[in-house]
Amino acid sequence: MxxxxxxxxxxxxxxxxxxxxxxxxxxxxxxxxxxxxxxxxxxxxxxxxxxxxxxxxxxxxxxxxxxxxxxxxxxxxxxxxxxxxxxxxxxxxxxxxxxxxxxxxxxxxxxxxxxxxxxxxxxxxxxxxxxxxxxxxxxxxxxxxxxxxxxxxxxxxxxxxxxxxxxxxxxxxTFIVIGIGLMYVMTGSLNMADLAQLLPQVWDTRTIKVAYGFLAVGVFLKLAxxxxxxxxxxxxxxxxxxxxxxxxxxxxxxxxxxxxxxFFTVFGAPFSFDVMRLDMVLLPLALVAIVTMSLVAIFQVNVKRLLAYSSVAQIGYMILGISFASVTGLTAALLHLFNHALMKGALFMCMGCVMYRIGSVHIDAMAGLGKRMPLTMAAFVVAGLSLVGVPLTVGFISKWYLILGALERGWWPVAILVLITSLMALVYVWRVVEVAYFQEFPHDEDTQEAPWALLIPMWALVLANVWFGIDARTTVASAEQAAQTLMGGAP
Amino acid sequence: MTPPALVLASLLIPALGTVFVLLLRKNPNAREAASLVTAGVLFGTVLRVYRAVMAGDRPAIVLAEPIPGIPIELEAEPLGVLFALIASFLWIVTTLYAIGYMRGHHEENQTRFYTFFAFAIASVMGVAFAGNLFTLFIFYEVLSLSTFPLVTHAGTEAAKRAGRIYLGVLFSTSIVFQLLAIIWTYAIAGTLDFTSGGILSGRAAAGVVPILLGLFVFGVGKAAVMPFHRWLPAAMVAPTPVSALLHAVAVVKAGVFSILKITVYIFGIDFLTQVGASVWLMWVAAATIILGSLVAFTKDNLKARLAYSTVSQLSYIVLGAMLANASGIIGGGMHIAMHAFGKITLFFCAGAIMVVAHKTEISQLKGLGRTMPVTFFAFFIGTLSIVGLPPAGGSWSKWFLGMGALEAGQVGLVAVLMLSSLLSLAYLMEIPLKGFFYAPDEAPHHEGVHEAPTPSLIAIVATAVACLILFVFPEPFYELMTLVVTP
Amino acid sequence: MTLLSHYNYWVVILLMMVGFYTMISRGNLIKKMVGLNVFQTSVFMLYISMGKIRGGTAPILMDAHGESSETAHVLYSNPLPHVLILTAIVVGIATTAVGLALIVRIKETYGSIEEDEINQIEAEGAA
Structure with missing residues (x-):
């Protein structure tokens, strides 16, 4: 079985x-x-x-x-x-x-x-x-x-x-299908392991390079x-x-x-980074994504939209880790895959609770919620700090490996940029926190804490944020093993 | 309890204290008693750790391992014990003072105040006993977070703005500079453990060390080295006990303590002297000493003047660390103690004046010394200690710092030390002088004004007397510091 | 190998560009969907034409009555791309269905399927 x-x-x-x-x-x-x-x-x-x-x-x-x-x-x-x-x-x-x-x-x-x-x-x-x-x-x-x-x-x-x-x-x-089709034309295979064996013989053909381009753009669209x-x-x-x-x-x-x-298994890291110079495409795009999207997030008034822009920036961190083309960089990217899922999941669930009680996620509507919905907003604070990358949360672990990867490559301006953008995350998270905790609740009617059916799953994720921030041995080991598999080429 | 358990207990006791304070929130007397008892038990625990360390033990305990190879680890070593002793002792005194102050001043949300206060002390203990750089960083950040509600205690617009500056400066410096430096150190050395003799010697290129050290010195924003000192005056919106314990002792000393610890246990003083990496930072510290004193002159608000005086005095300790020789380190470490007792006395007096006479500006203090003689005399003793005049403890640390500067061959720095002593004498002595020797401006409106509430007065006298005792009896601190520099 | 020897690719590229251009330039949502369909169809053509071998027949076993030794020599087109595209066509139809369903709902709530009008309505709603 x-x-x-x-x-x-x-x-x-x-x-x-x-x-x-x-x-x-x-x-x-x-x-x-x-x-x-x-x-x-x-x-x-x-x-x-x-x-x-x-x-x-x-x-x-x-x-x-x-x-x-x-x-x-x-x-x-x-x-x-x-x-x-x-x-x-x-x-x-x-x-x-x-x-x-x-x-x-x-x-x-x-x-x-x-x-x-x-x-x-x-x-x-x-x-x-x-x-x-x-x-x-x-x-x-x-x-x-x-x-x-x-x-x-x-x-x-x-x-x-x-x-x-x-x-x-x-x-x-459709772009992805085109890329797959062109690979099939050259190799006659659709199996990933098989393709990994066959592709090196046709690396220098233009068809494979075009296939690579189509796949890249298609995937970039999907991962925003x-x-x-x-x-x-x-x-x-x-x-x-x-x-x-x-x-x-x-x-x-x-x-x-x-x-x-x-790009790592099918085409192989050598083709991606030595022939196609994927890192030189990913690095600038990731940096621009991180900086501009964090900036845009700061000025949003709809908190869900704020978090959405923050997601685009956070995807930039993952891509940044990949662009280092090293085991540490990939470990950072894979860790952030998991860690970002935990924090954004929790944050959007908070927004669900807020939506449930006050029917809006506009930042002004959240005034004084710190007193009215203490558990929800406490979850927001913890998950938000995780997004910033405060120690003892998962966000810190991702940042740690990301910066370590940048320093290994000798790209210290990138490391500084990552740290500065964490501060930008602090700004947009803090805007919500200030409104929720320092402003008075405007409505007369009683807004209560969200129901337990919402709070329990949300807090499960929030606690996971803290748990894997304090003891990241399992996650780091898994991510590291995965990174080594990827750098090793064929699965 | 075994020594490692004692180290852990010194973290848990104040943390437990928060629970008791919360449970007893309905009954203010019981709540304050709980605070006092917690503080007393904590001091007792730290004393036992002190004895173990003096006996040559280095108790250590691993709490968790967030990143493989980088545990959260507590370890008691002489420098940390020195800091923990001062912080835990002064916590008792401050609690006593706070009882009088908070009631006299009719502050709201007193439970929140005592809760976060105890929590901040727990993180201070974490900073003091951190066994590696990573642990230090974590408790450093927890300390920033736990003091934020204390700074914004008043809840006013001004408090909110000050809170933003406070958290903004402390977080940005620690994340952008300090964290970068920590990860960089890890990339170079492959470890973050505090090791006597340092971990970078022989691993880091000579050109990198000055930059790395600079990242640490500026990254520890709590040390308030200019230009990252703005948070400290901003934090003065907090109630006076907070300013006294946290922003004259615990928080700022956590900063300079971190710098001392990093200098000794990460870089190693021999390595630093050999590379000459710290010379440029000596002058940054010297500039902060002079500029801080000069700015203090321009402040009429008593707490603001004390804040800038703190900025200036903190850089004495940074300077001691940057001198990177035995006398400098000893002087720096002892100045942590001496300045703590001196400055907390000054803040206690400032708070007493504010609660009793409702005076916050120095120009309003004329003749007040006649109605509050004890307070003003205590202020006078505190001043002596800060300036470094006998018979107050501050003279010892100044002595060692001067020796250190001479040993390092920096005669210019000796001149800086002299000049700043003169400056601090001038800007601090103005207050007791005004209090005792000037006639009140108007008809005596000090009627009904007398000394501070009794608990506060006890605290003031205690710290002032401590300043004097430390002049004749500085050995405990001196012995601890010699253990630091002679591994 | 002349410019037109791989004319099937030219057809594919032409269709692809027509579809892509329609999708980008038209404001009418239905026309956008049509553009998307043309775009996808060009990819179907790409797959199917690459399976074709000159002179090859349909991939069906010729001698069903036991004379199987001959079958190895029959030249036939590769059936796999056809099968793949069968799947892709199904996916394409599903996409079109979802898209059209969305357009119906958009028409119901906004009263229009012109992109610029919808944008205007949304802008007014936000203001």
Missing amino acids: SEHYVILLVLVPLLASPLCIFSRNARAAWGFAVLACLTSLYLVFQVWAEVMATGPITYHIGDWAPPVGIEYRVDAVNAWVLLIVAVIGSVVAPYARVSVEREVEAGRIPLFYAAFLLCFTGLLGITVTGDVFNVFVFLEVSSLSAYGLIALGQDRRALTSAFRYLIMGSVGA LFPLHLWLPNAYTFAPSAVTAFIAATATKVAVYMLLRF
Whole structure:
């Protein structure tokens, strides 16, 4: 049985999704969603433990041997990303019930959970597969359901932002297909391990370089790398709170994983960094993203939008780590993948609580909330400090490795820039804190603390922020092993 | 308890104190008693650590390991014990003083005040007993955060603005300079442990050391080396006990203590002298000493004048560290103690004057010494200690600092020390002079004004007497400091 | 190898640019969707045309009655790209469906499917 875990972790949420639709009942659909997420989490955890203990696992779908058949292959890298997605999914799903009841029309709730599970399936599928075309299919599964989820937001602007995301996301996905097609033309293979063997013989052809370019742009669009991030702020702002928490913590992370998988495993680090000079593309884009997006975030009045811009900046940190092209840099990027999921998940969940009680996430509406919703705002402070990178939170661990990586390369101006932008994060987090704690609550009516159903999952993430900030041995070991796998070339 | 457990206990006791304070919030008398008892127990614990360390023990305990190879570790060594002794002793005195002050001044949110106060002390103990640079950095930042609610205690617009400056300066310097320097050190040395003789010797290139040292000196914003001193005057909006203990003793001393510790245990004084990396920073410190004194002259507000005096005096200790020889380090360490007792006396007096006579400006103090003779006499003794005149303890630290400057061959710095002593004599002596020898401006409106509330008065007398005792009995601190420089 | 010897690529590039341009330049949401479709179709063409071999036939076993020794010599087109594109077409249809559904909802709430009008309405709403 346990050898099938790799496929089951994708199949369970996929099959649970129609159950949600057929149940036609909000509570039942939610039950299926939570059950499916937790089952997946259990399977992912088993797979992760096995990979960490004994090395990569492969699974041949329908017992067709690769490279003809589709192969699922889990090594230290995707085991790590699977864990991120499954953990966040399993925290957001229980959180969703109360939040979604408030923000989504009753009749659409079963559909919401169906789309949620499909999105979850797609993200897990992208991560688990060892076949490049399969990546595209799962990418579209997750993206199409994400468009639907975003469009369920209360504000009508959710519709237009979902549409814009659809156009840009489809273009990105199509670019990825073009890149895959060109690789196939040159090698006749779609299997990642096989491609890694075959590609070095055709490195110097123009076709492969063009394929590389298409893949790069497609993936950059998906992970919202500056300046291809325009779809992100609106989509995050107007989506239902639970969706924002889920997508912000997972979708861009999986896109970063795609980047790592394509450029380190399939093409190999030597081709990416010695032939294509990927680092010289990533480094300036990452720096510009970090600085400009942090600046933009400072001036936002809608806190969800503020956090969305901060996400674009934080993605810049991950890309920055990748651009160092070293084990330390990659460790930083992979750590931040996990750590950013924890902090942004928690922060967007706070916004969900605020939305639940006062129906707005405008910064002025949050005046005095520190007294009215102490647990929610305390969570915001802790997760916000984690975003800044204060010691004893996970954000600090990421920053530590990122700066260590920069200093190893001798890029000390980059290290200074990272530190200065942490201060910018402090400014935008502090703006919210000041409003919440130093201004008086304007309304007369009693605004109370958010319900426990929202607080418990949120605080689980917040405490994870602190726990993995105080004892990061597990996370650092996993990220380091993954980084070494990536730098070592073929899986 | 075993010595490592004692070290841990000195962190936990004030942390537990916060819990008691919170539990007893309904009953102010019990709450303040809890504060006092906690402070007393803490001092007792630190004393036992002191005995262990003097017996040659170096108790250490690892709390957690956030990053593989970089644990959060507590270790008691002589310099840390010196700092912990001073902070924990003065906490008792300050609590006593605060009881009189906070009630006399009818402050609100007193529970919050005592809670965060105890919490700040817990982080001070963490700074004092940090076993490596990483642990030091963590408690340094926790200290900044836990004192923020104390600085903004009044909750007014001015307090909020001051809080922004406070946190802004302390965070930006510590994150941009200090953290960079720490990670850089780790990249060079592969470790962050405090080791006698330093960890950089033979590993860091000579050209890098001056820059790295500069990053540390400016990065420890709590040491208030110019131009990063603005937070200290800003923090004076806080209630006086906060200014007294935290911004004359605990927080600022945490800064200069960090610099001393980094100089001795990360760079190593022999290595620094050999490379000559600290010469430029000696002059930065010297400039801060003189400029701080000059700015203090221009301030009429009593607390502001004391704040700039602190800025100037802190750089004595930075200078001692940068001299990087035995006398300089001993002088710096002893000045931590001497300045602490002297400056806290001055702040206590300033607070007493404010609570009893409602005077905050120096020009309003004429003749007040006749109605508050004890307070003004204590102020006079504190002044002697700050200036470095016998029979007050401050003369010893000045002596060693001067020796250190001569040994380093920096005659110019000796002149700076002399000049600044004169300056501080002038700007501080003005206050007792005004108090005792000037006639009041108007008809005696000091009716009903007498000495400070009894608990506060006890505290004032205690610290003033301590200044005098330290002149004849400075050995404990001297012995600890010789242990620091002779490994 | 002349300029036109790989004319299929030219067709693909032309279609791709037409689709891309439509998507960027048109303000009408339906036209944007059509542009996206044309853009995706060009990629389908790319895949299918690369599977074709001159003189090759459909990849079907010729001699079903046991004379299998001949089959090895039959030249046939690579079927895999076709299969892939079958999947991609399904994905493309799904995308179009979601896009059109969104356009219907946009029309219902904004009363328009012109991008500049929608932007104007949103700007007024925000002000």
